[in-house]
Amino acid sequence: MTTKKCSSKEHNENEAIKYCQICKIYMCNQCDDIHSKLCTNHFSFFLKDDYNETFSGICFENEHFNQLEYFCKTHNKLCCVSCISKIKGKGNGQHSDCDICFIEDIQDEKRNKLKDNITILENFSKNLKSDNEELKEVLNKIEKTKEELKITVQKIFTELRSALNNREDELLFDIDQKIDNTFLDKEIVKRGEVDPNRIKEVLIKGKKIEEEWNNDNLKEMINDCINLENNINYINKIKESLEKYNSSKLDIHFIPEENQINNFIKEIKSF
Numbered sequence: 001m002t003t004k005k006c007s008s009k010e011h012n013e014n015e016a017i018k019y020c021q022i023c024k025i026y027m028c029n030q031c032d033d034i035h036s037k038l039c040t041n042h043f044s045f046f047l048k049d050d051y052n053e054t055f056s057g058i059c060f061e062n063e064h065f066n067q068l069e070y071f072c073k074t075h076n077k078l079c080c081v082s083c084i085s086k087i088k089g090k091g092n093g094q095h096s097d098c099d100i101c102f103i104e105d106i107q108d109e110k111r112n113k114l115k116d117n118i119t120i121l122e123n124f125s126k127n128l129k130s131d132n133e134e135l136k137e138v139l140n141k142i143e144k145t146k147e148e149l150k151i152t153v154q155k156i157f158t159e160l161r162s163a164l165n166n167r168e169d170e171l172l173f174d175i176d177q178k179i180d181n182t183f184l185d186k187e188i189v190k191r192g193e194v195d196p197n198r199i200k201e202v203l204i205k206g207k208k209i210e211e212e213w214n215n216d217n218l219k220e221m222i223n224d225c226i227n228l229e230n231n232i233n234y235i236n237k238i239k240e241s242l243e244k245y246n247s248s249k250l251d252i253h254f255i256p257e258e259n260q261i262n263n264f265i266k267e268i269k270s271f
Helices: 029-038 103-126 128-183 186-192 195-211 215-248 258-269
Strands: 018-020 025-027 044-046 070-072 077-079 100-102
Touching (some): 018 029, 025 029, 029 044, 070 103, 103 128, 195 215
Antiparallel strands (some): 018 025, 018 044, 070 100
16 A cells, blocks of 8 residues: 555645544544544544555455445455446446445355365465475576576577677678789779879989980999889789779679578577
8 A cells, every 4th residue: 555645734744544434534643643532433444554464344445445345256355335336437346347246145155165265275284385395496497497598598699699790700801802812902002192203203214314324323223223113013013903803893792692591580580
């Protein structure tokens, strides 16, 4: 039961400890003292979280606080006039469509069944301790099995993710290797961004050497010749890369079998 506040305007911040069924009010300690002296014939009861443990004859369902006068055969439950109200809403009428009778009309049936129920309960009580121990063992086994299953699932999907990631890395690496090694020398491209001016300089110097060949500076001229040859090799590599690309048109594709992928996904979903 939720905590209720006192119905008195003066004490509406105080927690209620009692409810008067006649006055339909909640009362704090102070109000209860006055009420109990002035209204000695009123029926009031304590509001406790454990109210179900002590039978008071009061209906606590949806806080009706009416006398329990009826029996619901459908739910095997005592109920009050608000429970069987034909007007449903605001917590009323929840048993209006049930099989209802007065409490007095069910007493013979309950009394006759009581003996059998006592016998059943006595037999249960004899083995209750061992049954409880067995139930604990069963629950422990269930918990252990559950954790083992979860660990197995996590392990399998961790392996699957790892395998997929590794295969992805392999394919990406293969793409880099096949394209770069076949069509593209990245170093050539990097050099090509800065080399044109230097090539012009080497070319001018080469023409000058040809015009002014001098054995006195033989080493320097030979070195310049080597530089000229290296630049020619560099230009040839660029042309070779272009020719390779133009001849093959980068005919590399990643086209896995769609049915194979769909079947693989279906298998995973069926785990």
